[in-house]
Amino acid sequence: MSTMDASAVELAPARRGSARKAVHALLVLAAAVLVAGAVTTDGFLTVDNARAILASMGLVGIVAIGMTAIVLVGSLFSLSLGVTVAVTAMAFLFALRWGAPVAIVLSVALGALLCAVQGSIVGALGANPIIVTIAAGALLKGLATLLSGGTSVYPPADAGFHALKDTVLGLPVAIYALVAVAIVVELTLRRTRFGQELLLVGENPHAARTAALPVAWVTTGAFAVAGACCGLAGVFAGALNGSATLQLSGTYTYDAIAAVLVGGTAITGGRGSALRTVGGALVIATLSDLLLLRGYSTGVQIAVKGAIVLLVILTLHLRESARA
Amino acid sequence: MTRAMRLTPLLFLCAMTVVFVVVPSSKGYSLDSYSVYSAVQTFAAFGLITLALGLLMIAGEFDLSLVATYGLSGIVAVELGHSHPLLGLAAAVGVAMVAGAVQGLIVARLGINSMSVTLGGYLVLLGVGTAVAHARAVPYPDPNVGIRLDQPILDVLSWRSLITIALFVVAALVLRFTRLGRDVRAVGGSRRASRVAGVRVDRMIVGVFVAGGALTALGGALQAYSLSTATADPGLEPLIFAATAGLLGGVSLAGGSGGAAGIAAGALALSLLQTTFGLIASPDWVASVVTGSLLAVAAVVSAPGLRTWWRGVRSRRPSDAREAA
Numbered sequence: 001m002s003t004m005d006a007s008a009v010e011l012a013p014a015r016r017g018s019a020r021k022a023v024h025a026l027l028v029l030a031a032a033v034l035v036a037g038a039v040t041t042d043g044f045l046t047v048d049n050a051r052a053i054l055a056s057m058g059l060v061g062i063v064a065i066g067m068t069a070i071v072l073v074g075s076l077f078s079l080s081l082g083v084t085v086a087v088t089a090m091a092f093l094f095a096l097r098w099g100a101p102v103a104i105v106l107s108v109a110l111g112a113l114l115c116a117v118q119g120s121i122v123g124a125l126g127a128n129p130i131i132v133t134i135a136a137g138a139l140l141k142g143l144a145t146l147l148s149g150g151t152s153v154y155p156p157a158d159a160g161f162h163a164l165k166d167t168v169l170g171l172p173v174a175i176y177a178l179v180a181v182a183i184v185v186e187l188t189l190r191r192t193r194f195g196q197e198l199l200l201v202g203e204n205p206h207a208a209r210t211a212a213l214p215v216a217w218v219t220t221g222a223f224a225v226a227g228a229c230c231g232l233a234g235v236f237a238g239a240l241n242g243s244a245t246l247q248l249s250g251t252y253t254y255d256a257i258a259a260v261l262v263g264g265t266a267i268t269g270g271r272g273s274a275l276r277t278v279g280g281a282l283v284i285a286t287l288s289d290l291l292l293l294r295g296y297s298t299g300v301q302i303a304v305k306g307a308i309v310l311l312v313i314l315t316l317h318l319r320e321s322a323r324a
Numbered sequence: 325m326t327r328a329m330r331l332t333p334l335l336f337l338c339a340m341t342v343v344f345v346v347v348p349s350s351k352g353y354s355l356d357s358y359s360v361y362s363a364v365q366t367f368a369a370f371g372l373i374t375l376a377l378g379l380l381m382i383a384g385e386f387d388l389s390l391v392a393t394y395g396l397s398g399i400v401a402v403e404l405g406h407s408h409p410l411l412g413l414a415a416a417v418g419v420a421m422v423a424g425a426v427q428g429l430i431v432a433r434l435g436i437n438s439m440s441v442t443l444g445g446y447l448v449l450l451g452v453g454t455a456v457a458h459a460r461a462v463p464y465p466d467p468n469v470g471i472r473l474d475q476p477i478l479d480v481l482s483w484r485s486l487i488t489i490a491l492f493v494v495a496a497l498v499l500r501f502t503r504l505g506r507d508v509r510a511v512g513g514s515r516r517a518s519r520v521a522g523v524r525v526d527r528m529i530v531g532v533f534v535a536g537g538a539l540t541a542l543g544g545a546l547q548a549y550s551l552s553t554a555t556a557d558p559g560l561e562p563l564i565f566a567a568t569a570g571l572l573g574g575v576s577l578a579g580g581s582g583g584a585a586g587i588a589a590g591a592l593a594l595s596l597l598q599t600t601f602g603l604i605a606s607p608d609w610v611a612s613v614v615t616g617s618l619l620a621v622a623a624v625v626s627a628p629g630l631r632t633w634w635r636g637v638r639s640r641r642p643s644d645a646r647e648a649a
Contacts, residue, residue, distance in 0.1 A: 125633075127623045127627035130439050132620065135619035138615055138616030139617060141616070142608075142609040142612030143609070145612065146609045146613070150607075254443075267437065299451050299457070302450055303447065306444050310448065313444060314436075318434075
């Protein structure tokens with residue numbers, strides 16, 4: 001995209017300074033509003049509410065870690081992760097007839113495959129990831145409606161998946177899954193060859209290509225990681241909901257993007273981590289909870305998330321250009 | 325641009341015309357002037373957002389927030405147009421121009437990728453629209469406005485489609501014959517070169533974002549009046565329509581290429597296709613699969629890697645290369 005052109009306007013140092021001050025002032029203000037809101041909202045500072053926040057961030061967190069892999073490899077975002085969660089949830093409930101372990105593996109593999117196909121188009125041809133994932137989302141929606149006949153998918157009556165809905169030490173199993181996924185993805189990024197290549201491709205695709213790194217494969221792999229995360233989230237979404245339709249897509253896609261950005265992973269790729277994303281998901285979940293407790297509508301919640309995304313993009317950009 | 329690429333919009337339009345004529349009659353449905361009117365109405369509904377996105381893509385940008393603008397402007401028009409529909413229209417266009425200006429300024433002055441900026445903008449506008457509408461469909465009290473807008477003129481046209489066509493003509497003239505049009509294409513082609521050549525790049529970028537917002541808002545507001553209702557979240561369908569029509573209409577994501585005539589051909593072709601689905605009463609999933617596939621094809625065809633590969637293939641076959649020359 002030509003906006004990424006190196007010739008983009010460089011702000012004069014003085015103006016850049018004042019812009020940075022303005023953004024920092026906004027950040028401090030946002031933090032102050034958050035703290036003030038937390039203190040003055042009835043029922044916010046309670047153990048039960050803390051538990052509710054953690055419970056609500058489980059699935060979004062897992063999807064957001066998947067989104068992190070796509071952002072890190074330099075493919076901006078995927079706009080099809082929410083649909084992937086819904087589709088894998090449907091697949092999971094359907095596959096429960098062969099037993100829970102098989103269903104879980106199938107769901108995760110299906111998610112990985114669906115996203116890997118998109119990643120290979122992006123990686124091998126340099127196609128625009130946003131356009132490819134929007135297209136894939138529409139395609140998946142159509143196919144899922146065709147295969148499900150447009151009705152809810154229900155698990156077989158005797159399916160044994162109730163362990164997925166349990167709580168351990170007062171927290172849902174999904175939270176423990178989130179922690180496990182975060183650790184696995186973080187270790188993969190830091191300690192494996194694939195992870196290092198992923199970060200390099202995101203940092204500088206031209207250099208990576210010159211260094212004969214398999215850019216197409218690495219991009220495909222990053223999307224596969226995202227898809228596997230969606231598949232796992234789909235397993236929990238299906239289990240918790242007890243039935244699955246495309247409605248399960250919900251706001252996963254945008255919440256995940258917001259979590260990744262708020263965590264401080266650079267939108268330009270290469271820099272960031274899965275653990276940062278967990279932090280971002282926690283902030284988003286806390287904020288949503290606060291807005292909900294204060295009785296704000298879904299519309300306000302969406303708008304606030306959008307404002308945060310813009311604010312974080314601006315902050316990261318200004319910090320970046322100050323460093324350069 | 326190769327000749328084949330210039331012909332793509334026309335070929336696409338011809339193919340869809342054939343589909344529009346052949347498919348319904350093969351299934352025993354008859355085709356009359358009302359079918360054509362329906363197709364032109366679909367063109368009126370999505371033509372302006374397609375033109376908006378096309379202009380942005382010609383300038384080398386993209387605006388995901390347009391689809392939220394489309395919904396929000398309907399809400400604004402319906403809420404503020406009680407005393408007079410033009411008032412609502414003006415308010416909707418005004419709000420969209422402000423949203424476009426803010427995002428355009430961020431993109432132009434800071435050089436941040438427009439996909440990420442406009443994603444934030446999308447969420448803000450979608451949220452504001454949903455909050456204002458209380459997440460419900462908002463009715464417009466005077467159905468006569470919509471009836472008058474959609475009254476058939478010469479059997480197949482309506483005021484709404486005439487407005488859309490007129491704006492396409494204006495855009496085509498500006499792009500082809502004015503300095504402004506040349507500058508927009510130059511900015512999309514090579515930002516550095518146009519800056520050196522004295523084009524006010526920042527102003528151009530902010531300008532296309534503002535114009536894109538205004539066009540989209542007009543389309544969204546007219547659509548809301550036409551239906552006598554507005555919903556804040558139109559889904560991603562208008563954006564999918566716009567991106568597919570733009571890309572198959574000869575506009576590239578890299579910027580610099582394409583024109584209003586191609587965008588119009590792309591939008592009209594997709595309108596014919598969508599109307600065909602309606603005529604033969606095909607289930608929703610068919611439209612979803614077909615439009616998704618078309619956009620995927622457009623994304624692949626417009627991918628830079630494919631062109632590099634194709635050039636490589638051709639240079640290995642000297643006879644083809646000679647032919648192309």
